[in-house]
Structure formats: C-alpha cells, structure tokens
Amino acid sequence: MNIILANPRGFCAGVKRAILIVENALKIYKRTIYIKHELVHNQYVVNQLCRKGVIFVEEISQIPDYSIIVFSAHGVSKQVQKEAIKKKLTILNATCPLVTKVHKEVSKSSSMGIKTILIGHKGHPEVEGTIGQYDNKNGKIYLIQSIEDVNQLSIKSHQKLNFVTQTTLSISYTKNIIYALKKKFPNISGPIKEDICYATTNRQKAVNQLSKITDMILVVGSKNSSNSNRLAELGRENGTFTKLIDSFIDIKKKWLKNINYIGITAGASAPEILVTEVIQYLKKLGANQTIEMIGTKETTVFKIPKQLLSIKKFLDKTEKKNNE
Ligand code: 0CH
Ligand code: SF4
DSSP states (O other): OEEEEOSSOSOOHHHHHHHHHHHHHHHHHOSOEEEESOSSSOHHHHHHHHHTTOEEESOGGGSOTTOEEEEOTTOOOHHHHHHHHHTTOEEEEOOOHHHHHHHHHHHHHHHHTOEEEEESOTTOHHHHHHHTTOOOTTSOEEEEOSHHHHHHOOOOTTSOEEEEEOTTSOHHHHHHHHHHHHHHOTTOBOOSSOSOOHHHHHHHHHHHHHHHHOSEEEEEOOTTOHHHHHHHHHHHHTTOEEEEESSGGGOOGGGGTTOSEEEEEEOTTSOHHHHHHHHHHHHHTTOOOEEEOOOOOOOOOOOOOHHHHHHHHHHHHHHHHHHO
16 A cells, blocks of 8 residues: 655645644733634644643633633634623634635625625534624625525625635535526626635645545544535545544544555644654555655745734743843
8 A cells, every 4th residue: 555645735824823823822921811612623733722721612701801812713703803802802813814804805795785695604613703794784694505505595686796705615516606606696796716715725636636546535634624524525526435534543444455545635724743643554554655746835824913923022032031
C-alpha cells in the first residue's frame, strides 16, 4: 500500500487566525477565556483548548459579566454581538474575514431592504450568524438548501433580490442551485460565482485529483465540520471508497484490504499532527512510500485583531527587556 497526500489540506488561514487569537488571549489576559461555540469544528483542537483552561459556551447568558469572549471562526449574529456588549464583555472576534465579508453583504442588503437569499445548511452556526445580519423587518432573508427550495420560493421576480452563500459548501452542488436561482430570478445580484472560500475550493479540487489515483480516501476531520464532510462526500461522489475520521483510532483494518493507493486529506479545521499520526499508523500496518501531490499553493494569511496585536507587541518587548 502506498500513501498519497492531498495538497492543499488541513488548516486554512481563517482557522490559523482563530487559534492564534485564542493563544494570544491566553497569554495576554491570564484570565478565563470563554469561547462562543467550538472555535473550529475539530475535536482535537477543542480538547487542546479545554486543557488550557478555555471554557466553551453556546449562550452568552452562560458567561459572567465583564468576562472575555471569543466569537468562533463561524461568526455570530448581530443579536449575539448586542448581548455580549450588554454584558460588558471584552470581545475578541475570531470570525474568519471571509465570513465577515458575507456578513457585510447581508447587512448592506438588510439596510436597503433588499430581499436576500442565503444558500447554506440549516442549523449550521455560520448560517445562523449570517441570517442574523439581516434585521430589517420590512425585508426578508430566505435560507435555501436545494433546487427544490428554489422552486418553492415565492418572491415576485421584478423585486430587487440578492444572494449569498455559506463559505464551506460543495462547489458543484452550489453551482447547480445558483444556476436554478438565476433562471428563476434573472435580475438577482450576488457574487460573481459564490461565496465559497479559496480554502474550500482548493481542498475540493485536491480531492478530485486524489480520487482519480487512489482506491480509498481518508478525510481527517470531525463529524460536525461542514467543509470536511463536503470532502468526504466528494470522494464518494467520485466513486472512491471514502471515510471521514477524527484520528487514526477510527481506522478499521478491514477498510484497507486490497487497497494499493490510499489517499489522505484533511478538512480546514484539522491539524497536521492528526495526518502525521494516520501516516505513522498506516506505516506500522505495512504502508510503503508517502507521496505528496502537487496542488494549488496557498499564500493567504489573516492578521489577528489590532487590539490583541498591540498588547502582544508591548508584552513581548517587556519580556525581552526583563530577560536582558
Ligand atoms: O466547515 P465548518 O464551517 O463546519 O467549520 P470548521 O470545520 O470549523 O472549519 C473552519 C471554517 C470556519 C468558518 O468558515
Ligand atoms: Fe475562512 Fe474558508 Fe477557513 Fe472558513 S474555511 S475559516 S471561510 S478560510
């Protein structure tokens, strides 16, 4: 059995930034850090942060007044933001800037009273945060998940209409929904393609390449990670036996029978250490060489909020001086 590694895989710029925000906050504040929802949908990352003393909550009401709160990479609604301000919390916003871009678009439509359609998965925190940017009672935001939902929409076609999407959807599935939307509402405005981010796009492209040359694909990612699920789904759609695993522990030896080429990828919230452990485990079971595929090079980096950066610089300088 040979191992082929997808490229790119694993952490995206938004996830790296979210983790950096929490790590810096822990160093700077030396107080309990609360996080609204899982910072990113990965069991390993969440467990590591719990070990460092971070407390995860689903509701702002669970946090004492004047505490420090981090909003997860998936973003929050305007209402959540208001609740946090009311409680006088120090807010560290780890929402990915690419999600914030969608929020701004929805907020703009809302202020202009333009009806907006969001393509996304019901109940996903990013979707809830995006819906929660629309607060104009005279307008409306509609959530759709399928072409069937497009057919069910009863909006007068002459009305001004805008669409946005969740950032971690399937490229091909979303393309079909947008096609149906544009057919039904020829004047609809929206992004040139969709709001699916660069990281989601690149990881899906890499799985398409991987499924052409492997007998099986392991996607490292947690069960509640939308983008990781889309990778596993894509592998299966391409006809490749694909499994979504949290870590090497989930691998069943029976999966590996008659597999000559096994592909490995990881969702945008899955750390590389988990991929390394999978490789080590497969090698113990007799896997030969590991080949890295050539893929799209990613250079995107997102800065952490200024508020943290300036305090961190100050603390780093003081530490340096004290050590001199
Ligand atoms: O893929 P989803 O959105 O479930 O989230 P994740 O697994 O935490 O990955 C990071 C994406 C965060 C928001 O785009
Ligand atoms: Fe941002 Fe995309 Fe990563 Fe989500 S998957 S955090 S939108 S870069």
